Amino acid sequence: MKVEYKANFQQILQRYQLLWQGDMQDKILARIQVRNGQVQRDAFMANVPDIEKMFDDYIDFWQTAAKLEDDTLPVISPSFGTGIEGGYFGAGVKFGEATSWCEPIKDLMRHPEKAVYSPDSDSVNLVRKCTKYYIDNNQDRCIVGPPNIDCPVDILYMLRGSEIYTDFMDNPEVIKQLLKSIADGVRQFRDEMWEMIPLYEGGTFNGWMNWWVPQRTGLVGADLFCSCSLGTYREFGFPIHQQMAKSCGKAWFHLHNLGLQLVPAIAEMENLLCLELSEDPNVEIQGLELLNKVKSQVPQELVIKVAVRPKEFVEALEAGTLPGNTIYDVCEENYQDIDYWDIDYANSVMDKVRKYRI
Numbered sequence: 001m002k003v004e005y006k007a008n009f010q011q012i013l014q015r016y017q018l019l020w021q022g023d024m025q026d027k028i029l030a031r032i033q034v035r036n037g038q039v040q041r042d043a044f045m046a047n048v049p050d051i052e053k054m055f056d057d058y059i060d061f062w063q064t065a066a067k068l069e070d071d072t073l074p075v076i077s078p079s080f081g082t083g084i085e086g087g088y089f090g091a092g093v094k095f096g097e098a099t100s101w102c103e104p105i106k107d108l109m110r111h112p113e114k115a116v117y118s119p120d121s122d123s124v125n126l127v128r129k130c131t132k133y134y135i136d137n138n139q140d141r142c143i144v145g146p147p148n149i150d151c152p153v154d155i156l157y158m159l160r161g162s163e164i165y166t167d168f169m170d171n172p173e174v175i176k177q178l179l180k181s182i183a184d185g186v187r188q189f190r191d192e193m194w195e196m197i198p199l200y201e202g203g204t205f206n207g208w209m210n211w212w213v214p215q216r217t218g219l220v221g222a223d224l225f226c227s228c229s230l231g232t233y234r235e236f237g238f239p240i241h242q243q244m245a246k247s248c249g250k251a252w253f254h255l256h257n258l259g260l261q262l263v264p265a266i267a268e269m270e271n272l273l274c275l276e277l278s279e280d281p282n283v284e285i286q287g288l289e290l291l292n293k294v295k296s297q298v299p300q301e302l303v304i305k306v307a308v309r310p311k312e313f314v315e316a317l318e319a320g321t322l323p324g325n326t327i328y329d330v331c332e333e334n335y336q337d338i339d340y341w342d343i344d345y346a347n348s349v350m351d352k353v354r355k356y357r358i
Helices: 008-019 051-064 122-137 152-169 172-196 230-247 255-266 287-295 310-319 343-355
Strands: 028-032 093-094 099-104 203-206 212-213 218-220 252-256 272-278 302-308 326-330
Touching: 008 028, 008 218, 028 230, 051 122, 051 230, 122 302, 122 326, 152 252, 172 230, 212 272, 218 230, 230 252, 230 255, 252 287, 255 272, 255 287, 287 302, 287 310, 302 310, 310 326, 310 343
Parallel strands: 028 326, 218 252, 252 272, 272 302, 302 326
Antiparallel strands: 093 099, 203 212
């Protein structure tokens, strides 16, 4: 494969392959979000839902970032914001403010049959059209990945709204029925979209994480359950997450640091490849402290992705104290870009990353 906007593409791909094979227990990967007038991420979704303008934004961004030699892959995939996923299941969708919004379905608890996957809906057809446009127009500049889709739990949250928290107590059997139905739809959507883009060297490129994963590794996530107890998660979330992980062979788990009470259950999950930790600014434990806390609770072979501050990362890199088998997102608070690093300095840091051994 030729990738114009990442000269060291093959080297990065090999690093991910080694990571998922378990061969980087004493090594690390790093993805660096620099700005300093050189790499602008602000307009990533500014033109949703205009497919042509969205594509141009991707191309402009990755062309600017082409000289950055970090472990980020220049993957483009349809991304209209999470609200559009409600439209796959019969909800109304509105676009605005660089995202999409889903209108909850009224009377859903009395009429769960309203939440049914609609393969001919406007929302699904828009994603199909966008995927085809990206494939037809990319011309080997970037890598086209399949559209992402959230797990059934978070889609149900879109369809129901915040009332779902009381539904766990008032309508538990209806919730379980809906999760099963939505899971069937998620698999149908996912499998169709995966078919549009063939595997590359036995794996898939993901446009949200900008990485390569083996086979058809899918997403499971727990945004909703970050505000729930471990017991509630074990009853309603864990069974459907485990089912989805097994259905796609392997899975990566998206968890905010607000939901650390769920880690004991996540550590028990089969077919889990990676735990991706996203940060909430109102939670005190972050960065390397967060990483070390989670690593002490999960299997050693589980890859973890975590955000770290530039100063914290460089100091630990030079001291040789960064835990291995980890992907580090080097960025400012809440995933903002680093204003004071330029690409040359970032590349000098990456030289040290590739030589790093515990």
